[in-house]
Amino acid sequence: MIELENIAYNYGGGELLSEISLKLAPGSFHFLTGPSGSGKTTFLKLCYGALTPTAGSARLFGQDVRQMDRDGHAMARRRIGVVHQDCQFLDHLPVADNVALPLTVSGRDSLDQVSNLKELLNWVGLGNRASALPPELSGGERQRAALARAVIMSPEVVLADEPTGNVDWEMSQRLLQLLVELNRMGKTILIATHDLNLIRTAKHHVQARVLRISNRKLQLAGADL
Amino acid sequence: MTLLNALSTVFIGDAQADRVVPPTGFTARLTLFVAGTMAFLAVFALALSLASGRLAKRWGDELAQSSTLRISAPAGQMDAQTEAALALLQGTPGVASARALSNEEQRALLAPWFGPDLPVDTLPIPQLIEILETDDGYDAAGLRLRLQAEVPGAVLDDHTRWRKPLERAAGRLRMLGWVAILLIGATTAAMITLAANAALAANAQVIAVLRLIGARDSYIARAFVRRFTLRALIGAATGTVLGVGAVLLLPAAQPEGGFLTGLGFAGGGWLLPLLVPPLAAIVAYAATGAAARRTLAELA
Incomplete structure (x- = not known):
């Protein structure tokens, strides 16, 4: 590939x-x-x-x-999902929206993706941080959010x-x-x-x-x- | 992109796409202000153009088909010369009718200058003859020569020397109005381009993130284009409403006031300002789209 x-x-x-x-x-x-x-x-x-x-x-x-x-x-x-060393997010959008961003920009954000998103956030341990803004996250949380964003498009x-x-x-x-x-x-x-x-x-x-x-x-x- | 696509992009849009670019309070207000001001000015330029256009036409129509013969003669010869002049005019090809003005008419003409109480009878006022031309007109030079020979006290005024400069001035004024409208449009495009460039530069990180996760240029551009187009539309609509309101507040055209009081719209002209907001939106759409494509193409 x-x-x-x-x-x-x-x-x-x-x-x-x-x-x-x-x-x-x-x-x-x-x-x-x-x-x-x-x-x-x-x-x-x-x-x-x-x-x-x-x-x-x-x-x-x-x-x-x-x-x-x-x-x-x-x-x-x-x-190709990419997790950067210094992960960049859209700082004005909550974590959940940032993670779902690849779906949004490719026009694949449908309702059935919402439950997937929840599952994914739980998987990376950010289930309770979904509505936080990226600048409020710790280093580890940012890395996990970036990983979630990298894999959401499967x-x-x-x-x-x-x-x-x-x-x-x-x-x-x-x-x-x-x-x-x-x-x-x-x-x-x-x-x-x-x-x-x-x-x-x-x-x-x-x-x-x-x-x-x-x-x-x-x-x-x-x-x- | 077809027109329909462009319209749906701007008006229906994509709520999510709109959110990916952070809201910018201050520059948004500046764009609204610029669009509003430019629309306000455009309405005035439009009013000026239309009014001077009407003026040029009116002067042309009123003055074109008529001329005046003025007879100055000693009191005893006045009637004879008038008769002779009328007879001569009657036989001139191109003259539809000729009519000596009565004393009352002459007094009415002089009233604005000397007041209504003027004893016209006691003054050596020349006799005026109003000539109405046929569509083809007459040969002014030839008529002057014949008048010189037969009615020595007559002076022919075919209004050309009044009409031409006035028509020219009104025409220039109208052209100036259209040039002003063009300049206003170009300035709007320039200012919106600057604002869009500033927004694109300020959001470089957002654009980088969007590119990284697989957003296409068209998606990123759309978020900016939609924003600026709507701002220009709303700003220009407000400016147009204010501009039309201001034109409405101008005093109505009056016969005494000359052309200055005629500034405004007439009849179907009132519909023209409605075109200003959509045109501003089109200008903003094109300007932001070009700026976004240029900026994005330069990025890695």
């Missing part, structure tokens, strides 16, 4: 990533790790088409990113950028558990993190592969973790 073929990316001052090839198979679970500034976020952006590779070809759901127009990108985003892929970056260990495990559950439901998961404990914990629950960015290249990390 996401295929990167020998891609490179540079922001203008030398290449940040080069010779990267990756095929995300349906139902797979990947971790992406590497030191800060190694290009994890850039890599994720290449995966959901927010950036276009400067060399090589990236294909989303069989379509070349370079050939997609702005509407095409919008359509691809509906099939996307085929969920990309998460340091989803546990701002939360304590207990909350990290809860978020991880939610992502593992999604994977069991058949979603493809890619999590960028530098938290090795998180990766170790995950390995008890799910068949996860670990990708590491080092020296601008993507490597499959061994069993040394």
